[in-house]
Amino acid sequence: MPAHGAAPAKASGGREPRRGGESTVNIGIPKERRPNEYRVGLSPVGVQLLAAAGHPCFVERGAGLGAGFSDEEYVRAGARIVYSTEEAYGRAQLVLKISRPTTAELEWVPPGQVLAGFLNLAVTHPGKVRTLLEKKVTSIAYEQIVGHDGSLPVLKPLSQIGGRMAAQIAATALQNDKGTRGVLLGGVPGVPPAEVVIVGGGVVGENAARAFAGLGAHVTVLDQDLGRLQELSTLFRDQIVTAVSYPHLVARACEYADVVVGAVMVPGERTPLVLPRSVLKRMRPGSIFIDLSIDHGGCAETSRPTTHESPSYVEEGVVHVCIPNLPGVVARTSTHAFLNAARTYIELVVRHGVEEAMALDPGFARGVATHKGEVRNLSRVDFPAAQKG
Template sequence: MNIGIPKERRPFEYRVGLSPAGVEMLCRAGHSCFVEHGAGLGAGFSDLDYEKAGARTVYLMDEVFGRSDLLVKVQRPIQEELEYLRPDSTIAGYLLLASARQDKIDVLLNKKITSIAFEQIQLADGSLPVLRPFSEVCGLMTGQIAARLLQSNLGGKGILLSGVPGVPPAEVAVIGAGVVGTNSVRSFLGLGAHVTVLDNNIEALQKLYDRFPSVVTMNSTERNIERVCSYADVVIGAVLIPGERSPIVVPRSIVQKMKPRSVIIDVSIDMGGCFETSRPTNHENPTFVEEGVTHYCVPNIPGVIARTATHAYVNAVMPYLEELTTSGIESAITNNNAIAAAVNTHNGEIRHLKRLTGGGGLHGLE
C-alpha cells in the first residue's frame, strides 16, 4: 500500500502523522511511504531521518496526496488539502469531523473518501486507545497553562496555585473525570492546588477518589456546577461524548457568577466546547475575556509539544495502521469493530458521525 505523510498546515500544529520509527515498521512490512519535505521538522524529525527509515521524500503537496492510497495525518485537512485528495482514497487522523464545516464533509462524500477518525477507535470496554495519549497530554498541560494565566501580568488574579504557608492554595474545579480530567487532577495536585472534580459517573469519581484521596468529588448536577464555579479560581472543561458535540454543561448564567479574572480552560473546544461562552482560539492568541473571566480555548493544545505528542500518538495508532495496511481498508473495517466505529465517511455515505446541529455556544471550526 502507498502511504502518505503530509506536512500539517494548520497554524501552530507541529505534530506529524508518523514518526520515522512508525515509517520504518510499515516499510519493513513491504509498504511504500511518501513523506512530504519538512513534514517532521516541528517534531524534530528531519527528511534524512525518514529516508533512513525507508521513506521517499516528496516536495509537492499534490504529489504526497496523489500517490497515497492511505493518507496519515494528525489534524483534519484544510480546504486546500481536500482539493488534492484522490477520489476513493483513505484519510486517517485526529479528524474531529463532528465540529467541521458541512462543505468539508460534502467534499469527502462527493469524492467517496474513506475517513477514519482515530479519536473514535473504541474498544469493547468503551475506552478510546488512540485518543488517550492526546487526552493525557491535554490534561497534564492544564496545570502549567492555568499557572501562567493566573499571573497578574497576564490579567490573572495574581494567585499561586500552591499557595504558601499562611496563604491558601488556588481552588480548581475539573468538570469530567475521564482521561483528560484525571490527568488534569494529577497536574493540579502536583502543583499544590485544592481540586474538586464533578462528573455524572459515580464509578469514575470513585476511581479518581481511590487514586487521589485528597480530591473533593461531586455529582455534576447544574446546582453543583454553579456552586463550585462561584468560588473556583480555575475551571477545567473536560467533557467528551465520542463522535458527538460536547454538551454545554456551563451556561453563560453560571459564568456570569464566577469571580472576576478567574480562568476557564475548555479542553472540549475541539468538539464544540462545554461552556456556552467558549469560542476557538489559537496558540498565538490563546485567550479572551468574556463576562470578566479569562477563557483559554485552544483546540490543538498538544500541537506545541510536538515531539512528545507525536511519539505518544504513533505508539497508540500503530497496531491499527498495521491492520489497515496489511488486511486492507475494507477488510479492516469489516472485521475490526474498533476500527469500524471510527469510520466517518465511506463510499459516499456518512457513518458513525453526529454533526453539530446548533445550540448555545456552537462554533464550527475550520
Template sequence: MKIGCPTEIKPQEFRVGMTPNAAQEAVAHGHDVLIQSGAGIGSGFSDEDYIAAGAVMAASAQEVFEKADMIVKVKEPQAGERKMLREGQVLFTYLHLAPDRAQTEDLIASGCTAIAYETVTDRNGGLPLLAPMSEVAGKLAPQVGAWTLQKANGGRGVLLGGVPGVGPARVVVIGGGVVGTQAARVAAGMGAEVMVLDRSLPRMSYLDDIYGGAFNTSFASKGNTADWVAQADLVIGAVLVPGAAAPKLITREQLSTMKPGAAIVDVAIDQGGCFETSKATTHQDPIYDVDGIMHYCVANMPGAVARTSTIALGNATMPFMLAIANKGWKKACADDPHLLEGLNVHAGQLTYFAVGKALGIDVTSPQLVIK
C-alpha cells in the same frame, strides 16, 4: 499500499502523522511510504531520519496527496487539503466532525474513506487513539491555566499552589475521564485545591479509591456544578461524548457568578467546547476575555509539546495503520469492529451516527458499507 504523510498546516501545529519508527514498520511490511519534506521538523525528526527508515521524501503536499493510497495525518484536513482528497483514497487522522459542517460536507463530496482516530474504540469501551492526546492535554491544562491566571494575562493573579500564609487556588475539573483525571493529578501536584465533578458514581468511586486525598470528587448536577464553578479560580472543561458535539455545561450568564479574572480552560474545544462562550484559539493567540473571565481554548493543545505528542500518538496509531495498509480498509474494518467505529465517511456517505445527529445529515450504517 502507498502511505503518504503531509506536513501539518494548521496554525502552530508541530506534530507529524508518522514517526520514522512508524515509517520503518510500514516499509518492513512491504508498503511504500511518502513523507513531505520537512514534515517532522516540528517534532524533532529530520528528512534524513525518514530516509534512513526507508521512506521517500516528497517536495510538496500535492505530491503526497496525488500519489498516496492512504493519507496519515494528525489534525483534520484543512480546506486546501480537502480539495486534494479523491474518491477511493483513505484518510486516517483526527476529524472531530460534529462541530464542523464545512469539513463534513467536503469529505462527503470528495468520495474518500475517512477513518477518525477519535472514534476508534477498544474492548473496554475506551478510545485508544484519543487517550494519548487526552493524557497530554489533561496534563497541560493546569499548566496553561496557571499561566492564564497570571495578572499580565488578565487573570486573577493567583498562584495555583499558594505560599505559606496564603491559600492555594481552587481548581474545578468538569469530567472525570482521561483528561479530567490527568488534569486533577497535575493541579493537585502543583499544590492547588482540586474538585473533580462527574455524573458516574462508579467513576467517582474509582477516583476516590486511587487518588483519595490528592483531590476530591462531587456529583455534577447542574446546581452543584454552578456552585463549584462560582468558587473556582480555574475551571477545566474535560467532558467528552465520543464523536458528538460537547454539551454546553456553563452558560454566559453563569460567568457573572465567577470570580473576576478567573480562568477557563476548555479541553473539549475540538468537539465544539463545553462552555457556551468557548471559541477555538491558537497557540499564537490562545486567550480571550468574556465578561472578565479569561478563556483558554486552543484546539490543538498537545501540539505545544509536539515531540512527546507525536511519539505517543504514533505508538497508538501504528497497529491500526498497518492493519489498514496490510488488509485494505474494508477487510481491516470487517475484522476489527473497534476500527469500524472509526469510519466516519465513505464514498459520499456519512457513516457515524453522532455526527449525523449533530449536523442533521442522513447516515448510512458502517456495517452496511463494509458489506
C-alpha cells in the same frame, strides 16, 4: 532514495489499502498545514515499520521538522521525500495525518482515498464533510476508535498530554501580569492554594487533576458517572474532592473557583454545553476558564477557539483560554505517544483493508466516519438522513 522531482502517481482509483500476496499500500505523510500544528502523521520509527513490511511511504519535505524529525531520518527509515503536499496525497492510497485537511488539501484528495487523522468531523464545516462524501473518501477518525475495554485508545495519550498542559497554562495565566487574580496554584504555608474545578472526569479530567494536585492546588472533579468518581477518589487516595455534576453543584463549585477546566467529550458528537453563560457570570472576576473540549465544539456557552499567539479573551469577567490542538506544541512527545497508540490500527488497515478491518475489529469500525459516500458514526443534524450509514 528521495523521489527528486518525480511526477505524482495517481491514487488507486478507489482501491482501498489491502495487503494480499505481493500487493503493497502506498502511504502518504503530508506536512500539517494548520497554524501551530507541529506534529506529523507518522514518525521515522513508524515509517521504518511500514517500509520494512513492503509499503512505500511518501513523506512531504519538512513534514517532521516541527517534531524534531529531519528528512534524512525519514530517508534512513525507508521513506521517499516528495516536494509538495499535493504529491504526498497524489501518490498515496492511505494518507496519515494529525489534523483534518484544510479546504485546499481536500482539493488534492483523490476519489476513493483512505484518510486517517484526528478529524473531528462532528464540528467541521458541513461542506468539508460533503466533499469527503462526494469523493467517496474513507475517513478514519482516530478520536472515535474504541478499544476492547471501551476506552478511546488513540485519543487517550493526547488527552493525557492536554490535561497535563492545563496546569502549565493556568499557572502562568493566574499571574497579575496576565490581568488575573495573582494566585499561586499551590499556595504557601499560611496561604491556601488555588481552587481548581474540573468538569468531566474522563482521561482529560483525570490528567488535569493529577497535574493540578501535583502542584498543590485544591482540586474538585465533577462528573455524571458516580462509578467513575469512585475510581478517581480511590486513585487519588481521597486527595481530591469529587461530586456528581448536577447543574446546581457545577454552578456552586465554579462560583468559588480560581480555575475551571472543561474536560467533556462525547465521541463522534459535538460537546454538550454544560456551562451556560449564567454560570460564567457567577465566577470570580479574573478567574480562568480553560476549555479542553474546544476541539469538539467547546463545553461552555461563552467558548470560542483561540490561538497560541492570542490564547485568551475576557468574557463575563472571566479569562477564557480555548486553544484547539494543545498537544500540537509539544510535538515530539505527542508524535511518539500517538504512534504507540495508533500503530495497531494503522497496521490493521494496511494488512487487511478497511472493509475487513471493520469486520475484524468493531471498535476500529466505530472510527470510520465516512465510507463509500455515507456518513457513519457521526451525530450531525445538517446531513440528509439518507446519507447516514
